[in-house]
Amino acid sequence: MRYLTAGESHGPQLTLIIDGVPSQVPFSKEQIDHQLHRRQKGHGRGRRMQIERDEIQIMSGVRFGKTTGAPIALVIENKDYTHWQKVMNPFPMQEEADKRKLTRPRPGHADLNGAIKYDHRDLRDVLERSSARETAARVAAGAFARQILALCGIEIAGHVLQIGGVKAKRILDVPLSEFVTQAEESPVRCLDPEAEQAMMKEIDDAKAEGDSIGGIVEVIVEGMPIGLGSHTQWDRKLDAKIAQAIVSINAFKGVEFGIGFEAANLRGSQVHDEIIWSKERGFTRATNRLGGFEGGMTTGEEIIVRGVMKPIPTLYKPLMSVDIDTKEEFAASIERSDSCAVPAASVVAEAVVAWEVAQALLEKFPADTVEELVAQVQRYREHTRNF
Ligand SMILES: Cc1cc2nc3c(=O)[nH]c(=O)nc-3n(C[C@H](O)[C@H](O)[C@H](O)COP(=O)(O)O)c2cc1C
Numbered sequence: 001m002r003y004l005t006a007g008e009s010h011g012p013q014l015t016l017i018i019d020g021v022p023s024q025v026p027f028s029k030e031q032i033d034h035q036l037h038r039r040q041k042g043h044g045r046g047r048r049m050q051i052e053r054d055e056i057q058i059m060s061g062v063r064f065g066k067t068t069g070a071p072i073a074l075v076i077e078n079k080d081y082t083h084w085q086k087v088m089n090p091f092p093m094q095e096e097a098d099k100r101k102l103t104r105p106r107p108g109h110a111d112l113n114g115a116i117k118y119d120h121r122d123l124r125d126v127l128e129r130s131s132a133r134e135t136a137a138r139v140a141a142g143a144f145a146r147q148i149l150a151l152c153g154i155e156i157a158g159h160v161l162q163i164g165g166v167k168a169k170r171i172l173d174v175p176l177s178e179f180v181t182q183a184e185e186s187p188v189r190c191l192d193p194e195a196e197q198a199m200m201k202e203i204d205d206a207k208a209e210g211d212s213i214g215g216i217v218e219v220i221v222e223g224m225p226i227g228l229g230s231h232t233q234w235d236r237k238l239d240a241k242i243a244q245a246i247v248s249i250n251a252f253k254g255v256e257f258g259i260g261f262e263a264a265n266l267r268g269s270q271v272h273d274e275i276i277w278s279k280e281r282g283f284t285r286a287t288n289r290l291g292g293f294e295g296g297m298t299t300g301e302e303i304i305v306r307g308v309m310k311p312i313p314t315l316y317k318p319l320m321s322v323d324i325d326t327k328e329e330f331a332a333s334i335e336r337s338d339s340c341a342v343p344a345a346s347v348v349a350e351a352v353v354a355w356e357v358a359q360a361l362l363e364k365f366p367a368d369t370v371e372e373l374v375a376q377v378q379r380y381r382e383h384t385r386n387f
């Protein structure tokens with residue numbers, strides 16, 4: 001499977017094409033819309049999220065509630081487009097374009113590099129596509145991947161571990177399903193009620209000061225078969241693909257699996273996960289410090305991956321920048337902006353991880369129909385239990 005997205009932040013719509021899907025996958029618009037809705041929530045989002053009501057329109061590849069095997073085309077409308085029609089017009093409206101031209105690049109956004117690279121004198125030609133509005137389409141792709149994964153016994157959940165300096169206590173003994181409900185009820189998608197309050201204050205304080213704030217999200221995948229991904233070639237390692245997927249989320253700057261960077265402080269005996277065997281479960285691990293990967297392949301333990309999001313670049317009290325036309329020093333442009341999007345980004349992180357896992361599953365078990373896929377996964381799980 002592969003997907004491509006198209007669409008500008010203030011253009012008419014986002015378009016998503018998913019290719020190479022098996023046929024007969026039960027397709028739920030409600031479940032996809034539910035994931036889109038989750039991405040819109042979270043303390044610290046700006047006014048744009050009050051304008052948008054993200055939902056998919058299905059343009060191809062689905063009939064009578066099931067995939068046909070043909071490419072799936074989905075569209076998410078940008079409701080805000082009605083306010084931007086003149087600015088986003090594909091055909092020349094020079095006067096309008098000149099009136100709204102942006103020439104003061106924001107430090108931390110794609111404005112300056114994109115303008116130089118693509119030779120644009122209006123920074124809008126860059127920011128429209130570099131905007132994280134595009135992550136709505138990626139959440140739709142991930143939501144579809146989740147529907148395939150669920151049929152194969154694989155579930156995914158994400159939550160927020162840190163906002164600014166406030167860290168949540170890690171709660172490890174909660175089953176995944178409960179974990180999902182708890183995170184869902186939290187305005188910052190955090191499982192630790194004490195930290196939740198402090199996180200909200202951290203966001204409010206940053207906002208009040210015209211500033212922004214980042215944090216850390218965690219995604220957990222349960223029900224993994226052993227051996228997705230491969231040690232045989234660098235670009236087949238599944239942990240590496242997941243790392244790329246996480247860093248591809250706008251504003252994400254780092255990734256770790258399991259105990260992650262803490263491994264540098266510990267000895268081998270404190271890091272590696274001892275191997276155990278039982279008749280019922282076959283080979284498992286006594287611990288899961290490595291976050292579910294060895295040799296670029298899944299160990300069968302939960303995948304545990306974290307990503308760090310830098311603070312949002314657009315600041316209401318902007319940093320200094322240089323006008324690309326006059327070369328004079330100015331405060332950077334102020335675009336309407338979120339002050340913190342870490343909770344929303346945790347939903348995006350779930351989606352991109354879901355996509356990579358579904359992709360790896362279909363690489364190991366190529367299938368034209370979902371029945372073929374599920375049967376292969378079941379047979380393989382039996383093989384690993386009896387190995
Ligand atoms: C869900 C989400 C919402 C975001 N909202 C904003 C925003 O309102 N304003 C902003 O300047 N950046 C926002 N960003 C971050 C920028 O899109 C990102 O910093 C920019 O595309 C540059 O890419 P880079 O930070 O990965 O280098 C958001 C990111 C995510 C994931």
Ligand SMILES: C=C(O[C@@H]1CC(C(=O)O)=C[C@@H](OP(=O)(O)O)[C@H]1O)C(=O)O
Pocket residue numbers: 009046047048049052130131132133134136250335336337338
């Ligand atoms: C539109 C979304 O996020 C946007 C991401 C974004 C950016 O620069 O990344 C800037 C803001 O855009 P606007 O100026 O239109 O409010 C966010 O609202 C979304 O997440 O759906």
